[in-house]
Amino acid sequence: QEHLVESGGGLVQAGGSLRLSCVSSAGINTYDFVGWARHIQGKQQRQLVAHITTHGAVNYADFARGRFTISKDTANSAVYLQMNDLTSNDTAMYYCMVRNSWGQGIQVTVSS
Numbered sequence: 001q002e003h004l005v006e007s008g009g010g011l012v013q014a015g016g017s018l019r020l021s022c023v024s025s026a027g028i029n030t031y032d033f034v035g036w037a038r039h040i041q042g043k044q045q046r047q048l049v050a051h052i053t054t055h056g057a058v059n060y061a062d063f064a065r066g067r068f069t070i071s072k073d074t075a076n077s078a079v080y081l082q083m084n085d086l087t088s089n090d091t092a093m094y095y096c097m098v099r100n101s102w103g104q105g106i107q108v109t110v111s112s
Helices: none
Strands: 004-007 010-013 018-024 034-039 047-052 058-060 068-073 078-083 092-098 106-111
Touching (some): 004 092, 018 106, 034 078, 047 078
Antiparallel strands (some): 004 018, 034 047, 047 058
8 A cells, every 4th residue: 555655844934935745655657647735724625736647747726836846756756846935825734646645634834
């Protein structure tokens, strides 16, 4: 069974940056789907933040485009999410996705 371990979350001031990491116990290949989603407290559904398709296309949600960067590191079985210019609206639990697996989630809190 695959395990995804997320790290890099925490508390940051508005305008700051965080880099989330997610390491897969089963490895990550060039053509694997990877992505990040988030759940904002009080909202019903998770939002897709960014993902890389099996064809290598990179896609961002409108709120993430220009501020967030997703990347895949197959040598280290990792996927990253660099988040810049954070606002309080980015406060959420962030989840990584590799193939059909989900991580446990990691909290990001942005203070205004």
